[in-house]
Amino acid sequence: MHIYKQLFRAFGPQHWWPAKTPEEVMFGAILAQNTSWKNVEQAILALKEAGLLSFRRIMSVATEELARLIRPARFMNLKAKALQNFATYFYQRYRCSITRMRLQQTELLRHELLGLYRIGPETADSILLYALEKPVFVIDVYTKRIMSRHGYLSMAHSYEEFQSLFMQNLPADVHLYNEYHALLVRLGNQLCKPRPLCEACPLKDIQR
DNA sequence: GACCAGGCACATC
DNA sequence: GATGTGCATGGT
Numbered sequence A: 001m002h003i004y005k006q007l008f009r010a011f012g013p014q015h016w017w018p019a020k021t022p023e024e025v026m027f028g029a030i031l032a033q034n035t036s037w038k039n040v041e042q043a044i045l046a047l048k049e050a051g052l053l054s055f056r057r058i059m060s061v062a063t064e065e066l067a068r069l070i071r072p073a074r075f076m077n078l079k080a081k082a083l084q085n086f087a088t089y090f091y092q093r094y095r096c097s098i099t100r101m102r103l104q105q106t107e108l109l110r111h112e113l114l115g116l117y118r119i120g121p122e123t124a125d126s127i128l129l130y131a132l133e134k135p136v137f138v139i140d141v142y143t144k145r146i147m148s149r150h151g152y153l154s155m156a157h158s159y160e161e162f163q164s165l166f167m168q169n170l171p172a173d174v175h176l177y178n179e180y181h182a183l184l185v186r187l188g189n190q191l192c193k194p195r196p197l198c199e200a201c202p203l204k205d206i207q208r
Numbered sequence B: 001g002a003c004c005a006g007g008c009a010c011a012t013c
Numbered sequence C: 001g002a003t004g005t006g007c008a009t010g011g012t
Helices: A001-012 A020-032 A037-051 A061-071 A076-094 A096-105 A106-114 A121-131 A141-149 A159-167 A174-190
Strands: none
Touching: A001 A174, A020 A037, A020 A076, A020 A121, A037 A061, A061 A076, A076 A096, A076 A106, A106 A121, A121 A159, A121 A174, A141 A159
16 A cells, blocks of 8 residues: 555556457457557557457457457467457357446456456456456556565565455455556556666665 | 567476 | 466567
8 A cells, every 4th residue: 555655646547447448448458468558559449440349340350350450469360369269258158248247246257257268367357357347456567576676575476476465455446456556557667677767766765 | 689568378397 | 386488569
């Protein structure tokens, strides 16, 4: 909470996830895997222009065609398959309805998502928090790096261990989790790179 | 021109 | 379980 307040003071509210609709969040969550957001934006724009930013529509498009459109987002063949596979699940199980999906229990949803092709813990939790508004804390490479540099856990600790660190020390609040993770990414993007720029970091005096 | 990006699956030991 | 590797673009 200390860290959160410090970051919030430094950067202010982040208004995340940068997407218009929950469905767009889901596309973004898959496209953003190990990829910079600028590249993801280009892929999303291309999908929009092709009228294919829709899980219903991408089901009936050739995988190669979809791959061509999302090329800027790296690993285009893998991600094209992942998107189509997700679309099939989303249609068959929830008729592509966010509302219907939201009614489902969080633990069950997480389990379902983790069973899908190329949906790992971070992608699943991003969908749960940012598209479905479930109180799940998202861990990414920036979060791990920042917390390990401040002595909380080491990079070798698992996704779940990092997640517990946050969820056991914070109230289960969607808005807080949303804002906190967004702030961590903001700091990571700007300063907490593999080669850190610690002098300008608002957390430079914080130690565990 | 190196380095990095909002991971994940799969092979191998 | 731990560790290594492929995926294969574009910005800084």
